[in-house]
């Protein structure tokens with residue numbers, strides 16, 4: 001799917017034609033869809049019509065079929081995924097492929113949308129695809145980049161962007177050709193308040209006074225509600241359970257919506273879920289003097305168990321932080337290639353002079369605007385990128401073969417010591433099924449963590465520790481992934497994929513856990529489960545880092561670090 005995803009090859013801006021003919025711009029009639037490999041339909045008996053100029057918010061719990069419905073409306077349900085459909089999806093009264101309507105679909109994972117190396121070429125793709133005259137494309141690209149407040153020019157490398165910038169870039173790509181139907185799948189989920197507001201305004205600006213119809217999917221409804229006039233809600237079974245004017249729908253369906261997990265404005269935030277004892281056993285530090293093989297080190301003299309809780313944890317009482325960044329500077333790789341841009345990109349400084357400490361039994365929240373350097377800091381703490389200057393160092397007892405710099409550790413040593421949940425949740429898929437992914441690190445480390453006393457007991461029995469397989473199942477249950485354990489991880493919804501990444505990152509109880517935006521794309525219930533797990537990892541003694549735009553998650557943290565332009569503000 002391209003950033004300017006379209007279902008036809010003709011430019012059509014003649015929305016009036018649709019109005020005249022009486023046909024809806026888009027319509028579903030008794031539409032059902034069951035993806036291959038699934039016993040249950042993802043969408044059931046969908047009946048709805050979208051007219052030119054309508055502004056619609058599509059809501060529903062994680063996994064309810066919102067993204068699937070957008071793909072159906074865009075006529076691309078069959079692209080990259082098989083399944084059985086029944087009923088109809090029509091554009092201008094005709095099957096999507098013959099309809100002559102132009103559609104811009106912004107996918108949930110913005111990196112899926114990137115098609116070209118330079119920003120300008122990337123944004124131009126949709127315009128070219130729709131046959132926009134060459135002479136108009138440059139101005140359309142510039143206007144779209146301005147509209148989404150993209151911070152770099154058209155010559156910038158489209159790889160060298162933060163998650164939030166990637167989201168804005170993808171949005172520019174779908175807005176530039178001015179499609180008849182604009183379908184946006186969580187366009188602001190990875191943005192801070194200010195950037196999200198800017199993007200909402202730019203969407204409104206882009207469609208204002210036009211007959212462009214908008215369908216936007218978002219979990220956090222509040223900020224979109226004033227900008228739309230209609231709300232459609234799906235339930236967990238892929239059925240439309242509410243469809244109508246915003247105010248009335250919220251009023252008439254308030255209780256069921258909250259029960260279903262929808263973030264209804266004005267309802268207090270959920271509490272983090274209490275996690276059963278034993279689901280995350282106490283964290284142990286791999287022994288420093290031996291190689292990174294956790295198993296052999298444990299059998300020799302037994303692991304050292306971190307006591308739970310912040311104040312009494314070894315990080316605060318013993319040898320200081322588990323991990324520390326000192327005067328950390330990180331430069332994005334300098335321009336190595338020339339991709340038709342006018343001049344080479346100067347090397348970007350992602351982080352400069354950053355000091356940070358990860359302490360056992362404490363939660364550190366890394367905050368800052370889109371592109372501030374949060375993911376870069378998380379990646380550096382996780383040993384995934386070497387510092388350009390300055391250092392990231394583990395405490396002596398966490399060292400592997402005497403080496404304290406995580407980026408020099410073997411991958412096995414790194415995995416045993418630091419759990420990483422990337423911002424791009426699909427980046428860590430290392431198995432053919434959800435179950436395999438969950439257990440991948442445990443198995444790679446030779447069976448995973450045992451209890452200090454070697455006993456195992458199932459979580460269901462109320463035990464304090466269990467074998468990794470039964471803990472994996474309990475985690476899957478908690479995160480609403482049980483029915484998906486046999487699925488390929490790439491077949492998950494956005495929220496499901498992120499929950500899988502969280503579960504996979506912590507099942508082996510690493511002493512340090514770094515989670516990049518772990519609550520993005522979650523409904524109220526799944527948010528509570530993810531937040532509960534973050535706190536449970538802290539209670540188990542891990543040093544936990546979250547990079548987040550989520551105020552409710554950040555409010556749970558013990559320590560805070562605010563970044564701006566790669567520097568620590570406070």
Ligand SMILES: Nc1ncnc2c1ncn2[C@@H]1O[C@H](COP(=O)(O)OP(=O)(O)OP(=O)(O)O)[C@@H](O)[C@H]1O
Nearest residue numbers: 035042062063064065066067068081491493494495
């Ligand atoms: N290609 C596929 N193959 C099998 N199942 C799929 C596929 N794509 C989606 N699903 C399943 O269909 C259900 C609906 O997925 P969809 O992505 O539409 O949900 P969603 O409402 O957008 O969720 P989220 O809020 O988490 O993004 C999910 O349970 C998902 O696992």
Ligand SMILES: [Mg+2]
Nearest residue numbers: 067108493494
């Ligand atoms: Mg989705």
